Amino acid sequence: MANLFCVKDKVVIITGGAGILGRGIAGHLAEEGAKIVILDRAAEVGEQIVAGIKAKGGEASFFLTDVLNKEVLEQNKKDILAKYGRIDALLNAAGGNMAGATIGPDSTIFDLNIDAFRKVVDLNLFxxxxxxxxxxxxxxxxxxxxxxxxxxxxxxRPLTRVVGYGAAKAAISNLTKYLAGELAIKFGEG
Ligand SMILES: NC(=O)c1ccc[n+]([C@@H]2O[C@H](COP(=O)([O-])OP(=O)(O)OC[C@H]3O[C@@H](n4cnc5c(N)ncnc54)[C@H](O)[C@@H]3O)[C@@H](O)[C@H]2O)c1
Incomplete structure (x- = not known):
């Protein structure tokens, strides 16, 4: 029986692929034979990660992106399809907490910086x-x-301080379950 977890020759996009988790996942999947596409706004680090994967005999590319800019993402898609012809997986790893969107022990909800709250929801959810x-x-x-x-x-469950991050990630969990139904019902069980 074929290995259900085989990723050989699969084209795997990792947004935030220059980050801590993204680069670790990229390295492992490349060792398993996947073709890694790192999308990040950090070009220098992204290119270094690609060079590291290639040095070990893997296949990887870096494309500069902004996960909040649909036009840039559309151009990324054209470039990826021109190079690899298909997309097999998308890992949405770009995200994270932002200092301003937290409520420290010496402040309260009434001190919340709403712009910072919006930014952390933008990055993680949008x-x-x-x-x-x-x-x-x-x-x-x-x-x-x-x-x-x-x-x-x-x-x-809400953790202390990270009010914006928690709200954004709760939305991600909900969205993920929504999409599982949406894609399976309308496009088949694959
Ligand atoms: N590290 C953890 O312990 C942990 C725990 C739970 C969840 N997470 C989540 O996992 C994901 C990855 O975490 P991480 O620790 O690797 O974060 P990280 O900060 O190391 O990496 C995030 C990457 O996203 C990129 N990025 C940020 N904004 C971007 C934008 N607008 N367009 C393109 N790229 C952008 C950054 O340049 C960076 O390379 C995040 O969503 C984070 O919230 C992390």
């Missing part, structure tokens, strides 16, 4: 929705693919 809208249609059309979203323990 930074997952937009790449999914742009890249998932390729997988839907080929009736096969995988999308991995990055939520957090703070989505399950």
């Amino acid at each position: 930074g997952t929705v937009l790449p999914t809208m742009v890249f998932a249609d390729v997988m839907a059309n080929q009736k096969e693919g995988a999308i991995v979203n990055f939520s957090s323990e703070s989505a399950l």
Whole structure:
């Protein structure tokens, strides 16, 4: 029986692939034979990660992106399809907490910086929705693919301080379950 977890020759996009989790996942999947596409706004680090994967005999590319800019993501999609011809997986790893969107022990909800709250929701939630809208249609059309979203323990129960991050990640968890139904019902069980 074929290995269900085989990723050999699969084209795997990792947004935030220059980050701590993204680069670790990229390295492992490349060792397993996947073709890694790192999308990040950090070009220098992204290129270094690609060079590291290639030095070990793997296949990887870096494309500069902004997960909040649909036009840039659409151009990324054209470039990825021109190079690899398909997309098999999307890992939405771009995200994270932002200092201003927290409530420290010496402040309260009434001190919350609403702009910072909005920014952390933008990056984590919209930074997952937009790449999914742009890249998932390729997988839907080929009736096969995988999308991995990055939520957090703070989505399950609120942790101290990280009020904006927790709200954004709770939304990601909800969106992920929504998309599982949406894509399976409308595009098949692959
Ligand atoms: N590290 C943890 O312990 C942990 C725990 C739970 C959840 N998470 C989540 O996992 C994901 C990855 O975490 P991490 O620790 O690797 O974070 P990280 O900060 O190391 O990496 C995030 C990457 O996203 C990129 N990025 C940020 N904004 C971007 C934008 N607008 N466009 C393109 N790229 C952008 C950054 O350049 C960076 O390379 C995040 O969503 C984070 O919230 C992390």
